[in-house]
Structure formats: C-alpha cells, structure tokens
Amino acid sequence: MNAPNSAEQRRDQAPQDVPRSTVTLIVNGTQHTLTLDNRTTLLDTLREHLALTGSKKGCDHGQCGACTVSVNGERINACLTLAVMHEGDEITTIEGVGTVEHLDPMQQAFVANDAFQCGYCTPGQICSANAVLQEIAANIPSHVTADLTATIEITDAEIRERMSGNLCRCGAYANILKAITQVAKERA
C-alpha cells in the first residue's frame, strides 16, 4: 500500500541491489550509453530503455522471430541475447530501416503485396527479409541449398527456408514471399 514514491527510493530501501553494468550500444547510428540490470535482454533494452518498440516480443524465447534485429550486419533474435554482451555493437532495428515518410524498398514491397495482417510479426519479417537477401548474396548456404560449391540462386525454396524462423500466425507467408521476390528482382 505505502509504496515508495520513486524507483530510486525503492532501490535504496531494497535489501540487496541487482548487479548492473554500463554498456554502450550504437542503435540506428546513434550512440547510447546505458546502465542496465545485467539480466536485461537486448530486446528489452531497445523496447523499454530506448522506447524503440518496433522490435516485437512474441515469445521471449527465440521461437518466433518477431524481435529480429541486425547486430553488426547479422540478424539475430534480440530476445536471446543480453544487452551487456554488445558493448560497442552496431544495431539496426526496424526504426533504422525506414520511416513512415521514407519506407525502405522491403517495407514498400510488404505494403504493396499485403504481406502482413495484424502487423505484429512484421518488423521482424522485414529485418529478416533484408538479411536473407544479403545472406544469399554472400553465398551463405541454407538447409535447402543443393550445391554448396555453386552460386546460390534466389529461389522460392531458399527464401521460404531462410524465413522460417519468423512465424506469422495470420498466415501472410505467400504474400511475404512475393514481397521479398519483388525486392530481389528490383535489385537484380
């Protein structure tokens, strides 16, 4: 009932404090130095401490892909990694991909192909989609790559396989495939 008035007061009164660390992250080109509870995931750091809520929390266990962001150019599930493990890392979230006024080509293609419904998995799908095209361009093989020595083609099967860590319960998969294929063709 008589709750202390501020977070600081409560922290002061607590019998033991929680271990904290200071970490510097470069998020969408902006440097942020934060002192965080060591248990804070990268996802919660983005959403709760930087108010970058475009990255979504669907499961918090690396099972749905809604939190996909780019760290130093590679996509990861932001819920599966702690912020303190990313000192100096460059992170790109959906907010760094494009804005309402200036959509990135992948974002435009998602709108044009109705590649989403409820929109909750969408930022993760888009971050993954951009990464998938980079991974294929870098000739990184997937489970469905038949010939590991050949140049990997952008096929429906390659895209579907590489996007399969991003769940979409509304079932927009067929439209997401169209959106990614459209962007791949535009780039080719």
Add this chain to the structure above:
Amino acid sequence: MDFNQSTDDNLFDHARIVGKPHARIDGALKVTGQAPYAYERHDVAAHQLVGYPLCATIAKGRITHMDATAARAAPGVAAVVTTLDIEPLAQAKSNVARLFGGDTVAHYHQAIAVVVADTLEQARSAAALIEVRYQEEQGVFDLDAAWEQQTPDEPLSDVGDVDAAFKNAAVTLDEVYRTASQSHAMMEPHASIVDWSDGGQMTVWTSNQMIAWTRKALAKTFAIDLETIRLESPYVGGGFGGKLWLRADTVLAALGSRAAGRPVKLALPRPLVFNNATHRSGTVQRLRIAADAEGRITAFDHSAFSHTLPGGSGENPVNQTRAFYAGASRRVAHTAIEMDLPESADMRAPGEASGLAALEIAMDEMAEKLGMDPVEFRILNDTQVDPEDPNKPFSDRHYVECLQKGAADFGWEARNRTPGGQREGQWLIGQGMAGAYRGAPTMDSGARVRLQAGRLVVETDMTDIGTGSYTIIAQTAAEAMGLALEDVEVRLGNSDYPVSSGSGGQFGAASATAGVYAACLKLQEEIAQRLGMNSPRFEQGMVIAGTTEVALAEVADGEELVAEDTIHFGDFKDTLQIGTFAAHFVEVAVHAHTGETRVRRMLAVCDAGRILNPVTARSQVIGGMTMGVGAALMEGLIPDVERGFFVNHDLASYEVAVHADIPEQEVIFLDTTDAASTPLKAKGVGELGICGVAAAVANAIYNATGIRVRDYPITLDRLIDQLPKVS
C-alpha cells in the same frame, strides 16, 4: 438505421472504392513498427511499473499456503497481490473459470499472484520467490478415455427418421474422427497496461477484439461502475478468438496498479499463454452417413464430444452437418464433457473448423464407397433450402459454382484417381478437395462520423485484428460521402466511440461497415437539411442537388458536423439461412519412406457476398488456409493426462505452419452479392478461409498414399507403418 428487409440496388452496386483493391491504410505504420500495440505504449501513462504473473502448477485443488515475504522484499518490488489476499473476483459470463482471487485452483497455470516492480527483470525474479503449497485433487484430463463412458446429451436436432434411413440405405459410412486441441498462438501475447492507481477511474490499454464486451466484463469482475472504465485497443497483434474476452493480463495489471498506486503493464509470458488463456477443445466425432445407390444422401448422424471446464460449452462441431448438404433425415448431438483441462473457448470458426475437418473426410469416404467423384457427390447433394426446414431458403448460395470453378481451375480432371498410384521419385503425390460452409451472422454496429473541413473522421469501437477494418471502413465512408480514400481518417478500438459489432464470428467486416454506412447516411441528412437540399448526391467532394453544388469542405462554415448511428439488423433474417461457402483443392507430396507431408499447392474458391476489398479479404483467406494446414499436419496441444496440463506450451513445441510449410496459394472470389446480409451485401470471409482446409489436406494425403487417417494432426507417425515397404 434499421435493416428490416433485403436491400435493393444501391450505391455499392456502382461503387468507386468499395470492392476495389486498396492497400491497407495502416500499412506504413505496421511495416515501420510504429503502430502501437498494448504493451508498448510508453506515452499514455507516466511512471509505468511492470507486472509479472505467477501461475498455479497444479490442475485442480486448493492453495493451502502462500508466502510472498521474500518477493515483497526483493529489489524494485512495489507490490505483490496473491490470490489469497483478495476474495474471489466475480465472473463475467464469458469466463468459465474465475480469473483471480480465493484459494481454489480450477486449472493449470491459473493466475495466483502478480508481482509489480520497476522492471521486468525484477518482477520476474521476485515472482520466483513466492512459496506456494497446494492440496491437490484428482482431476479428469483424458477426453479420449472419457467419451466412450459418457452418456451423450440430447440431440440438438433430430429430423426425419434416421434409423430407418440407415436401415434402408444402399451405402453407409460409420467412422470416428478426432481433432486435436489447438492454441490460437497469436503472435502478440495477451497484454495490457492498466491505470487504476487511485482505485477509481480505470483506464485500460489492451489487446482485445471486443471493446464493449470486455469493458462490461471488467465492470462485473471488479463490481465497479461501467462509466469508470475506459478501454483502448487500436492495434491487436492477432486474436483468432483468443482475445474475445477479458483475460488474466488485464485483471492482474489492474490489481497490481491499485496495489502499487501506479499504472502497471503486464504481458503473459508465452509459456503461460497456452494453459492460462483459452484454447480450442479437441473433439471426438462419430459420423454416420447414409445414401441411396445413386449417391443421394438420405441421413446424417453426427455425435460429438469435446471438453470444457464445468459450466462451459466446449467445441460444438455438429452444426454445419445440419445445413450443409441435402438429406431428409439427420440427427446431431454434442456433449461437452466436464473435465479439468484449461479453459476451452472460441477459436477461429469455433465448431465449424472442427466439424468440417471430420464431415469433409466422411464425404470423401462416402464418395469413394459410391464410386463417385467427390466433387460430383457434393454437387448432387447441394441444397438451396435448410434441409431441417425446407421453408427456410438460403439467401444466396453458390456452393456448386465454387466446386465447379475450383475443379476447373485446379485441374481436378487430371488428378490421380488411384490412391497411392502417383509417384515422383521418393514422393507419393495426391490431390484432395473439401467443401466449406460457415454462417454469415451480423451484429448491431454503431459509428460516429465527423466532417472537418471536407475531411471525414470515423470513430467506432470496432477493432482491427489484422482483418483490414481500418481500410474497409475508410472505403465505406469514402464511398458513401463521395470522398477520396485519403480524405477519411479511421479511429478504432476505443470505448469512447460508439459500440460496434467488434471482431469475432466472421461478423465484423459486414456489420461494422454497415454501421459506418448508417452514420454516413445520418450525416448526409444533416448536410441536406443544412443546405436546404432535397436528397442531394455526394460526389467528388461535392454535395449536388439539381444545378446547385456545394463543396463538402464548405457546408459547415468551419464548424465540425457530427453524426452518429447504429445499424440494427431485423429478425427477417431468421427466416433465411445466410451463409458463406467455399471449395478447397490441395495437392500434397508424401515422402514414401518417412511419411513427411509437403503441401504443394492450394486453391480456394469462395462465395462470400460482396468482397469489400479483395486485397485484405484474400489475405484473410490465405491466412485461414495456412492455419488449416497447421490443423491438418502439425497443430495439437498434447495433454498430460496425469497432471492435467498441455505439455507443449510454447511456440517451439506447439508447432504452427512456417514459411517452408506453405506453398503457392490461390484464392478466387465468386462475384456474388447477398442482399439479405447488409446494405453493402457483404458477408465475412475470415472464418470461411479455415473451414474445410484440414479435410482437403487429409483427403489429398489419402489420395497420395491410400492411407485414411481420421485423427488430426496427420503427423508422420500416423502414416509410417502403412507406407510402402522400403526395398
């Protein structure tokens, strides 16, 4: 506006915007991550704290002891409320188990405490410090063991002479089918921010399909005045029926807020969603069909069982059997067996999806027994009247056209006709089809429109759960007022706005657009009166009567004009069967050695009245087809029948279809309108899309392998011992 008879020719029959493809008007917000979902609204209330739930780890019994001393003393903790701290909360009708309060545990993962702290990390850590002791009671958890012992409920319907029909039939079928319990598994877990800091005014930012219902449920649950509650849910990260009701996230956030004197936000951690929240009950269905030698169905006998907590209604899968096909005699019964598994409730096409999963395999089996093509068998048994009441016609039914068009476009003629007879390397190839029938209910729905300097703002408590409500409502208002789509702003999901149908039961799109149309007609009257015009036309931003033209931007002299109305649907609809229909065609490949099933292509042909926006409607249908593939091949909550909970309670072990599972999907909408449905002659498609899909996949697997599986999901273990011997 009263809708008391079928509508005549109207402006929607000559539409500029309604019925045309338009990208979602909320699209840019969603693809940039700027659409605000419930848990992430930092801006709406200052000094938000974080709540974390503790849930019961027994399925049935009572709590004998809880000690939250350590949790209360943990760093950052502002408040702890345990279920023993308060009296049992009242239960809204929509909740079968109480949501919180008291010492009784009615199901596994029922909420028993909420911890409120500065951060998620602190709240989660402190919740783990609460000690709980239980007195466990024996529960009943095994539907498969229970149904044969159960005395069935009285039939819901018993017409003609079923027993005589079976006695005299040339061909009969009698089989048992099983559907698995399923989770909505929407991507956004249940989440709310609640500000009830002073225990007076309660403001709720949540993720919910039904604003007015949930507001009422909150008033009932907390025994507070409805007027003190305000609720917002502008964006919903998927619902599928799982967010129709008030659930524990909102209740715990409210209790936490009152205790801490701060706004509290709380999301159900994903592993708690499956057993704490609701699911679709599994079913066991015995289905008998009788037919004469020509293939005319003479009787159906469909008896089904599902599970529910005491007082609930389970999953009734027999209603489609009552009206889908012709046949003079039929008896259907559903028995909801009271069991102690978590709460079963509505999920996308509740009843229909489960019932058609069984019925449409049975139809395939009957066709085979009769030596008939499954498409022809269905066409022969089409009906244009309610077979239980031949005086009640279908208002607009084009199921036969769905079947014919689908067969032609899919290349049904060229299909494999010998089960197990088509092979490509290690893959057995098969084609299957199924029919779909889902009712098209409508609900009274209100809206308010504001004309502001030639722009229109629409306000209604309707929700957009991915269904496209924002866009089709803007299209409707733009059409009615003679505006461009860009001149309409749509505001949804707020209890300050007029009460709408909400999103559920496939009634949302048809009802809410009709309500918006009603409000626009009210505004038109007001404008006409103001301008002294008689029945003016509204075109291209102008109000036109005879030779007089006034720009909409100038009718109010800089003031705002506001109009509000609700569409009321009359009981003339009770004299009709109003439904939606589809035919699904599927091709699968089943690996001859492993039994792995891959869906290779899918086609749906739908008859659902006027399609308001073919872009968003198509997405609804492919979404249903995708969920139907999940139901057919992988989705199933597995009960621990000793301890009474669903074991696979996360997104890694409850498998839904992923990108790699879904092939090319084609959707064709027949160009139909249903004048008895709404002024827009529209019906829903969101639930039609899932109906029948699972059976089409099952029938294709049979065609590929010759193995008839009647238990969903059709995982490879159900096939592997019957596959061809590996040489």
